[in-house]
Amino acid sequence: MNGRFPIAIHIMTLLCYAKEQLSSDYIAGSLNINPVQVRKALKELIDQGLVLSREGKNGGYQLARSADIITLAEIYRSLKPEALLGISKNTPNPDCPVGRQIKGHLDQLYEQIDLKLERQLSATTLKAFCQQFQ
Amino acid sequence: MNGRFPIAIHIMTLLCYAKEQLSSDYIAGSLNINPVQVRKALKELIDQGLVLSREGKNGGYQLARSADIITLAEIYRSLKPEALLGISKNTPNPDCPVGRQIKGHLDQLYEQIDLKLERQLSATTLKAFCQQFQ
DNA sequence: TATACTGTAATATTTTTTATTACAGTACAA
DNA sequence: TTGTACTGTAATAAAAAATATTACAGTATA
Secondary structure, eight states, rough: OSSSHHHHHHHHHHHHHHHHBBBBHHHHHTTTSHHHHHHHHEEEEHHHTTTEESSTTTEEEESOOOOOOBBBHHHTTTTOOOTOOOOOOOOOOOOOOHHHHHHHHHHHHHHHHHHHHHHHHSSBBBBHHHTTTO | SSSHHHHHHHHHHHHHHHHHHHHHHHHHHTSSSOOOHHHHHHHHHHTTSSSSEETTTTTTEEEEOGGOOOOOHHHHHTTTOOTOOOOOOOOOOOHHHHHHHHHHHHHHHHHHHHHHHHHHHSSSSHHHHHTTEE
C-alpha cells in the first residue's frame, strides 16, 4: 500500500483534536507535506461524508459529525481500497488448472480478509483513537 | 501492496497441486511472468522454509513439507510484509501534538491489525486452499 | 563434458506515488 | 467593488517502486 491511509488518519485526528475549522495549509504543516496533497486527501474524506469544507476567505475543513460516530473503517473506506494483499498484473495461463482458477479463489480469500479488517476497524471510533493523544 | 503475495500463493498452489518437482520455467509458464521473477519469489519461500530446491540438471522446486502443515500465514510471512495499511514517507511536524505522536499510535493500531490477519491466514492450510482447485 | 537446471547481479523499463505549479472559483470584509 | 484568503482541480514534473530482461556463474546429472 501507499501512504494514503496514514495521511487520512492524521488529518482526521487533527480535525478531531483541534475541534475547530482548519485550513489545508495548517494541516499540511502538521503532516509536513504539500497542501495540494492534503486537499486531495480531504476530497476523499468529503466524498465519504466525513468532512465538511467551506470555500472562500476564512474557509477550511471540519468533521462532518461527532468523532464518536466516525469509525476508522469509514476512513479506510474513503480510500476505496483495492486488494489488501495486492494484485498481480500478470495474466495467468488459462491452460493451467491453477492459472485458470487462481483469480477466483484469491478474490474469495480477499473478500473474507476485507470483511474481517472492516469489522476490526469499525470497532475503533475516531474519538477513541484521538483520545490517546495526550 | 504489490503482486508478491498473489504470486507466492500461485507458486505454492502449483507445487501443491502438481505433487512433483517443478522448474522455474514451468512455474513461470503458469503465472505468465519471467522465470527470474519466479526464482526470486521462490527464494523468499525457501528462506521461509516452505520450499526446497535442487540445483543442477533435473533440478527444480518442491514443497518442503506436507501441504496440510503449511498455512497461508507462513506464505504471507515469507514476504516480510511491512505495514498492511501503508506507511507515509513524510516526517510529521514534531511541534504538533498530533504530528509528534501519530507514528506511535499508528504502529500500535497496525500491530493489532497484523495480529488478526495472521490469525485469520493461519486458519487456512495450503492443502485446504489447493483442494478448491477442481 | 554437454546439458539443464538454480542463483543472482546488473540493468532497463514501466508504473505508481508524490510533489509542485498554476490558476479558476468562492466568500468575506473593508 | 475590490483585495484577500481560502478551496478545488488540472497539468506537469520528479522520485520511487515494481516489474522485466539479460547475462552468466555455479551445480548436478547422464
